[in-house]
Amino acid sequence: MTRFFYPSLAVVAVTVMSLLPLTLDPQGYEIRILCIAMLFAALGQAWNIVGGLANQISLGHAAYFGIGAYTSTILLRLFSLSPWLGGILGMVLAVLFALLLSVPTVRLKGHYFALATLGAGEAMRVIANSWASVTGGPVGISVPYSRESSLWMMQFPTVLPNYYLFLIALVIICLVFWKIQTGALGFRLRAIKENEQAAEVIGVDTYRAKLIASTVSAAITAFMGTLYAQFQFFFDPDTVFGVATISVKMALIAILGGVGTLLGPLLGAAFIIPMEEFANSYFGASVAGLSQFAYGVILVVIILINPRGLVALIGQIKNRIFSKGGSQ
Amino acid sequence: TGAAALAMPALTGRGFAQEAVNVGVIVPLSGANAQFGINSRNGIQLVADEINANGGIKSMGGAQINLVIADATSNPTQAATVAQRMMSQDNVVAVLGAFASSLTLAISEVTERRGVPLLTMSFSDQITDRGFQNVFQIVSPGSQIGAATFDFTRALAQEAGQTLEKIAIMYEDTAYGTSQSAGLRKAAQDAGIEVVMDEAYPLGITDVSPLINQLRRSDAQVVFPVSYLNDSLLIVRSMRQQGINIPTIGGAAGYIIPDFREGLGDLADNVLSISPAAYDQAPDYTERFREKFGYFMVHEAQEHAACMGCLHSALEAAGSADHAAIREQLQNSVFDQGWATVMSGGKVEFDEMGRNIHASPLMVQWRGGELVTVYPKEYATGEVVWNS
Amino acid sequence: MTAPILQVQNLTRRFGGLVAVNDVSFELDPGEIVGLIGPNGAGKTTLFNVLTGIYPPSAGQILLRGAPSGGLKPHKIAARGMTKTFQNVALFMESSVLDNVVTGGLLKNTLPEARKKARAILERVGLASIADKKAGDLSFPERARVEVARALCTEPDILLLDEVMAALTPAEMEDVITLVRSLRDEGITFVVVEHHMKAVMKLCERLLVLNFGELIADGTPTDIAQNDRVIEAYLGSSFAKKRQHQAPEVLA
Amino acid sequence: MTTPSATGAPLLTIENLCASYGGAWVLKDVSLTMQVGEFLAIIGANTAGKSTLLKAISGLMPQTSGNISFLGHDLLNTPAHRVPTLGIAHVPEGRHVFTEMTVEENLRTGAFTRGKSSGVGDSIARIFDLFPRLKERRTQLAGTLSGGEQQMVAVGRGMMLDPKLLILDEPSLGLAPIVVEEMHDRFHEIHNSGVSVLLVEQNVSLALESAGRAYVMSSGSIEFEGIATELAQDDRIRRAYLGI
């Protein structure tokens, strides 16, 4: 394959994704699914920067997501501040939180890191629940429904503009990831992933590299939180700071697709979100629990088929077809 | 991405007769609230089956009701997606659900934008105070239920010759407990009564000792726990363990389902609770539920059934599946026929905000495995047992 | 007489009650090749670990080109020109050989430059043919050589080699010795831990001997080979005997 | 210089063994025989496949073909964990100590197949005799030992099995000369007590000193074999392995 293959593939994919909604009901269900898939692809990609490249398995990214969602929404409600500005402020707060969290966690490895970050996410959820005067508490918070559309206020009569916001965000985040992955930081993060001590000894400032990765990831995640809030209009602490709904799901998507790869989170989201939907709509009505059961079983089966995720699975299939073709 | 997403719904192949009217039912069928979701679904199913058996919607040529039921899970994002799916794929005339306030709030953001009526029995005040046009709340909002819990209790105590001076409140810290306890607290403060204990605790609490210790130290005369099932069992048991026997007035949810009684046995007897509706108010209706499902008609089933009853009447009156027409009927009718009559006062009528103006919570008490309405007097079917 | 490039003064490192490095002092001149020998568990690896910042010293001073470096983080020390290889081999096993080496190169270069440098170094240490292999698929000696290449790519002034010749054939050892010498000629100072006496004697101009964490000897290989304490603690009697027969040949 | 005390009865017979890690064949048609009571060495350059050969004997190679028989047992079809019960102890290359166990626990684990049999304590005492260093460190976690100390644990642990055949993969790697010397003396003792020994050793002169017979491997095949003392004089060997 020439070196233009992947770039041109990307261009084609983006073009298709840009044209696709024109064929869909702009208030419809398909477009919503696509939006959510892109949201989670972006979140998975953000997670991939720390979880994939540096193997810092964060299970607390919901903290950043929630910070983004709450910051912009609270400012919007209190001061009618544009979510764009609120989103940027959310990013700043998320970065600050990431820096704060790094003090106790930067030395942690493997499962200890995972569980410490999980604790941090949970702590944020408790705070959002308890600090009702600001967050609205457990009852949740609504983005005021404004019937007029405005890009500045991120209020739209249909989901179509949200779709393009998600698409643009996703493309930018993929570019960021790609830049990091193929750049010097990527080398450093992979070194940390495989042997932190050795990385230090050959001159990698592991603390700094981890810090950069986690703040970039936190900022991206926070901004996606803002986009989510402006898309969903209502959320509560359990949703945006949720372990299962956000933190683990972000990780799952990256892992399912192929951790540490550019394509991984995209494939992961393209698979998981519709699959979840499929399970819900196909089994949901008949028997209580069946849809979630099916979802769980499918996850298990996929990982048993190939523990390295869909990217590897596709590679495997490609190889098989290729070798078959070769032998004939 | 796109292709996969598009293929999925097509596969679901939900086929149904042309003339049927699709009604969306979104309730939690998995997760911690599955039990309540199943109860709710059962209530709606019962009514829909009865309507269909009686010839469907007459004004629409006997169109059958087709329930499109989906699992809201416990995730608001998913609940909203489900709502979107029902409107796009199934063309539902209205949506019923979704038990938990957080889910209902998320769904309402979608239904409102599409102008689809949403009937709910969720408590949260926020559901009907955002100025939405298409949401109808069949029960009193949480704050009113909370206030009623207090007012009724005070009246009952007074009748029993006890003057309330000190009360204790404990509530689980999700939307339900928080909003309901807020009403309770305010009513108590307005009445100038001292709230000697006022504690939120996390839902899923595994140890209530700190709560009960505090309750013991607080010297309260009555306790108002607003809890789901697990926590309610923990609270009542730990109180007994520590020999605390003050009147316990639950906040619905965990206190008024059969599992509460099953879990506590005789300890459940005489526990009081507020309830937004009670099956002993309309036994000729609610007994049908017991016949079909084998347990008494819990309030979420009853209220959801009432929602379905209202929707039925609105459909009959509108004579069409048009959302605006149905909304018009829901907004402007008085529902005093069929299942709508199982609500307090025997009728349902929605004000501008979408609240049922006739809704009145009831005080119920466990008596040998059954719930008996003991207050307000006009609804009471039995005498209260007050053991101060 | 040039100034010493490394001064170690009264360096001590404890693990709980165990004193792994005990009050060790020595100096290195630029361009030396110094052997560090001693019984198993004498503290050689620990000394390397303290020098490169993996462990902070419990007491004592380290001066790297005159500036104190004790207690700095490893990457800081690497940036100041001292790095080491790992006795147990600590490569980035999932990465290619080339990428391993490139990562070292990033210390002082941009990515494209690091790539160029890494290729040159692989060429030089004779690993060019396996540049694209995954480090995890290599045999132990190959891995040790990648360790060296990766360390070299950080452009060190002082390189501490921890048993990189273990498991090499004599022919391969010769290659390593030639390589180390030529690198020395380019100005790199070496400290070499090795248990293969013949190789040590051949390569090093000076030997430091550790025993129970203490420096018990510091001298030329000939002196050390005759030092009774060293023979008793480390070399063993038969080595001494053999030496008497073969002395001229070994020292050649 | 040991005189081979081989009895002539076959202990280990390998025929046309091929093995791979999933890619290309690492062993190609290796055949080898060993008699009861022999002290056999295998020498060869890096990546010749020596360790792979030993792993194949112990059932650790995923893909193999050919034949390995040990006292009439077909080893290729014996799961790895049963091989020690037949009387084979394999001290692997690269130490592989149980890092989170103490030195003594490591040694005790070596006696796993001996079950509750007595004499475990004696065996431990013998190993502490051989490696006094280990005795000092008996309650230290093996993972915090120095490289050479770990090597001692690995060798000692293998000896705890009380085997018929002791397989040693580069046992002297990273050991101080004085320890190597002592250890090889002990290998002789073990051999003299009737245990057959199969030794892979990069320290070729030592290997040829210890062994009765030796095989020379290169790139996955046996090059030639012969009496150790003769091989030590062989020019091909001297040039490639006895240099420096």
Next chain:
Amino acid sequence: MQSITTFFQTLIDGVLIGGVYAVISIGLSLVFGVMHIVNFAHAEFLMLGMFIAWFAWAYAGIDPMLGAFIALIITFFIGMGMQRVLIKPIIGAPQVAQIFLTVGLLFAMENGALLLFGADFRSVSTSYQTQALTLFSGESGRILVPLDKLYAFLMALLSGASLWFFLNRTSWGRAMRATSQDPMAAKLMGINTDKMYMIAFGLGVGTTAFGGAVILPYITASPTVGSQFVVLMFTAVVLGGLGSVAGAVVGGIMVGLIQSFSALILPIQLQNLTLFVIFILVLALKPEGLTARRRS
């Protein structure tokens, strides 16, 4: 004066609930210790144990403290089978794959239970569940020891001690630890590592199911009960040092004490916030848990 009794009551409550956390966390720690797997589905075995004990109680009148042993045995075999079919293929796989698999398993088991047992909440009634020992009673208040939690606590000590003895004092226990540290070397010692993994997983989930049964008099069984405990279990296990049985007991009791004392000083709602903050701080100071031994 009041505050002295309050203090002791809080201490007792904390230790006792800590015992409850300990009994369910030991198994998680074992599974991690031997297989290096963070099993997110582990709490589902707690749920399974509760249901087994509940059925034993409802249909055979067996007290949950005895039913616990039935739960242990049944889930031991279920665990072994599951290890064989599901966990074995991912033992060498990257850590992330394991997270993935066990999360999938969590969904499947929680909802499988919903399908199998229904959404009803099940609880037992026993005489001791509403009783308490009075340790002290006087002017300044009372100090009570609730019996249900006392029993759970004692069972926690029992299972912790048995498991500790097994792992540290028997050759099979050593073999299991050897397997966890270096499976290749373990095979060379004649240890059937596959079997060890199966037993370890069986024991791990069995112990947690045992714990589930033991707390049944006190907590209601339902398909989602696991989610109530999963984060606490992980916190306990990590605080004590992943993989250490004694650590799980220490960690469990610490979690209990932190919750209990936090509730005394701060709003109860914040008890888990206190817990997580302390948890993260402990990790910052001792990155491998409180009982971790030094390693190189």
